[in-house]
Amino acid sequence: MRPIVLTIAGSDSSGGAGIQADLKTIEACGGWGATAIAALTAQNTVVVAHVSAIAPGLVRAQIEAVLADLDVSAIKTGMLASAEIVVAVAHAVGKARTEYIVCDPVLRASTGEWLLEDTGVSAWREALLPRASVVTPNAEEAEILTGLPVRTPDEAERAGERLLALGARAALVTGGHFEGPLAIDVLVERSGTTRFEGPRLAGTTTHGTGCALSAAIATHLGHGRTLLEAVRLAKRFVEEALRHGVNLGRGAGAVDPLHAWHARVGVRT
Numbered sequence: 001m002r003p004i005v006l007t008i009a010g011s012d013s014s015g016g017a018g019i020q021a022d023l024k025t026i027e028a029c030g031g032w033g034a035t036a037i038a039a040l041t042a043q044n045t046v047v048v049a050h051v052s053a054i055a056p057g058l059v060r061a062q063i064e065a066v067l068a069d070l071d072v073s074a075i076k077t078g079m080l081a082s083a084e085i086v087v088a089v090a091h092a093v094g095k096a097r098t099e100y101i102v103c104d105p106v107l108r109a110s111t112g113e114w115l116l117e118d119t120g121v122s123a124w125r126e127a128l129l130p131r132a133s134v135v136t137p138n139a140e141e142a143e144i145l146t147g148l149p150v151r152t153p154d155e156a157e158r159a160g161e162r163l164l165a166l167g168a169r170a171a172l173v174t175g176g177h178f179e180g181p182l183a184i185d186v187l188v189e190r191s192g193t194t195r196f197e198g199p200r201l202a203g204t205t206t207h208g209t210g211c212a213l214s215a216a217i218a219t220h221l222g223h224g225r226t227l228l229e230a231v232r233l234a235k236r237f238v239e240e241a242l243r244h245g246v247n248l249g250r251g252a253g254a255v256d257p258l259h260a261w262h263a264r265v266g267v268r269t
Contacts (some may be wrong), residue, residue, distance in 0.1 A: 008076070010080075010106075056084040073098055078211055110252055156192075159171075176209065194231075241258075
């Protein structure tokens with residue numbers, strides 16, 4: 001049976017990240033995607049020109065409507081835009097029957113713009129992080145959330161341990177920004193630490209990488225896999241989505257979560 005995965009995030013008008021990337025990923029990984037939109041953006045591959053946060057009450061109402069009717073197997077959160085939305089989301093997901101809540105702390109766009117102000121970061125750390133079964137920050141986000149330097153896998157492990165101390169049940173600190181020939185992600189659980197090594201892929205089609213990773217993890221957890229299995233499968237999925245990324249405009253291209261389907265129907269990306 002296909003798991004229903006609820007993604008709570010912002011809309012990306014260029015289609016490369018956010019809600020759009022989440023839905024493509026959830027479907028590609030064998031799930032059914034439901035949504036609660038937290039923000040609308042006017043963006044392309046070069047710039048985020050405008051962000052309009054949805055009223056917190058409406059964000060919460062979207063979540064509650066889905067949870068009241070659909071048997072949601074996993075929840076993923078992404079861009080939440082404001083402290084008030086973060087708190088509303090934390091309250092709403094706290095009532096969910098699923099134990100799988102994957103929280104991706106989307107703090108800055110790949111084009112450089114900040115997507116959550118300081119009060120929002122504090123609210124994310126205090127209200128949402130303790131609800132998370134796993135958080136998936138990149139190195140910069142881990143530094144902001146913990147106050148620790150994160151430039152090596154060892155430092156990523158220490159940051160992961162700090163995130164657990166702050167209330168998360170597990171933390172996956174991604175290593176795409178570390179130097180060296182390998183991309184090393186560090187999964188810290190209360191039972192121990194696992195490092196996932198993969199090739200550092202050349203290219204510029206990286207938009208939506210973090211969204212796809214966290215959505216894939218949530219979907220595989222919804223299928224009933226362990227966190228270790230879900231992360232391993234999600235990393236493999238994202239590596240292939242990166243290899244088959246699409247150059248869309250004048251800036252960074254996007255990962256392609258649906259590349260396997262495109263290949264089956266004879267579409268070139």
